[in-house]
Amino acid sequence: MPLGEFELIDRYFKRPARRAALGVGDDCALLRVKPGMSLAISSDMLVEGRHFLSTVRPERLGHKALAVNLSDLAACGARPLAFTLALSLPSADPDFLADFATGLFRLADEHDCELIGGDTTAGPLNICITVFGEVPVGAALLRSGALPGDDLYVSGQPGHARIALEVFRGTLQADGEVFETARMAMEMPTPRVELGLALRGIATSAVDVSDGLIGDLGHILESSAVGATLDVDALPESALLTQLPPSLRRQFALAGGDDYELLFTARRGDRQAVVDAAWAAQTPVTRIGVIQASEGLRLVDGRGCPERDIYARFDHFKT
Incomplete structure (x- = not known):
């Protein structure tokens, strides 16, 4: 019945x-x-x-x-x-x-x-x-607290979920182990709850990365009325991503979507506190840029040269 x-x-x-x-x-x-x-x-x-x-x-x-x-x-x-x-x-x-x-x-x-x-x-x-x-009360992490001079961090490994998506789409090939690891990232993401709790009083702003790192960073920059410089060579790279061409590695990490990592800012003087919070939460974090007073996002490589490629954020009504 x-x-x-x-x-x-x-x-x-x-x-x-x-x-x-x-x-x-x-x-x-x-x-x-x-x-x-x-x-x-x-x-x-x-x-x-x-x-x-x-x-x-x-x-x-x-x-x-x-x-x-x-x-x-x-x-x-x-x-x-x-x-x-x-x-x-x-x-x-x-x-x-x-x-x-x-x-x-x-x-x-x-x-x-x-x-x-x-x-x-x-x-x-x-x-x-x-x-x-x-x-x-008063301890919530918001998108609006980033200040010029703050460091910019991301947790975990953005980009893995996009690998699985492209395999499903047929635009990318991956062997069984690589695909299963990427598929787990796509289908069973780990919410960074413990890291968020550990960053209270340390992070000046935060957002979760669901629509791509660049797109969600835009929420922080707009809400805080600041800009940022992001070092594309500082992005965390895994064994999965290093198998891809550099252009795809950056595309997936910066605009892949479905990552559910935390993107956050913290004062330069709190670098050790960030390390301690990451250790307590058993979650890796990577410093990838700096917040600046002049609005807009600037992508550079490890030598400080402008990155020429353009990466668009994910949009449900345009993708």
């Missing part, structure tokens, strides 16, 4: 409330917030064919659906609390739902983030999550 909407929720997504005063099953969730704390809220939607391929494993899809939202909390320096799930499904397939819920809740439990409500409906596969986090 086909699953009904409420049976679907009860079987795969209903859990006892922990932090919430009232969770799944009522008209509204009730979330307790501590005195002196701000509530950080973010929503992201994943649409089949736009954000993920139909061939992705449901368990990985459940992971990614929550990971991209936790990445936004990380960029704010917020600790995850809870999330809601709105799910449009072509059919209530028990196998898909069981695996999707497994990936979703594995990551949720890792970050002590509980599902507190949402909605389900029949329709094209579409996942929308709203995530809630807490951060001490």
Whole structure:
């Protein structure tokens, strides 16, 4: 017998409330917030064919659906609390739902983030999550705090997800091990929550890299009314990227999209503090540039010569 909407929720997504005063099953969730704390809220939607391929494993899809939202909390320096799930499904397939819920809740439990409500409906596969986090009043990392002279950093390894995308598109070839590593980056990104928490009081601004490093850096520059010089030769390079021609390595790292790394700025005098924060979060970070008073982004190589190639940010309505 086909699953009904409420049976679907009860079987795969209903859990006892922990932090919430009232969770799944009522008209509204009730979330307790501590005195002196701000509530950080973010929503992201994943649409089949736009954000993920139909061939992705449901368990990985459940992971990614929550990971991209936790990445936004990380960029704010917020600790995850809870999330809601709105799910449009072509059919209530028990196998898909069981695996999707497994990936979703594995990551949720890792970050002590509980599902507190949402909605389900029949329709094209579409996942929308709203995530809630807490951060001490005045301690949130914002896009607007970068100052001239600040160092510019990026976490992890931007560019891997783009390798997988181009393999799927048929424009690039990669062997099994390289492809699987890149595919994991694309389908199961690691939200840098611990790094965001460790950067409180150190980073002067931050943003998560979802639409390409250059595009998301533009948010910091615009919000902070500053410019930057970025050394393309300082970008982190992995064994995967070094197999590509230099032009593709830079294209993927600067404008690849789907990275979910943190891009942030910090005072020059806080370099050791950044190193300590990265070590505490067990997340590599790389210094790739400097913030300047004159607006605009300048790309240079390791010798300071202007980079001639142009890299466009990802845009959902132009790509």
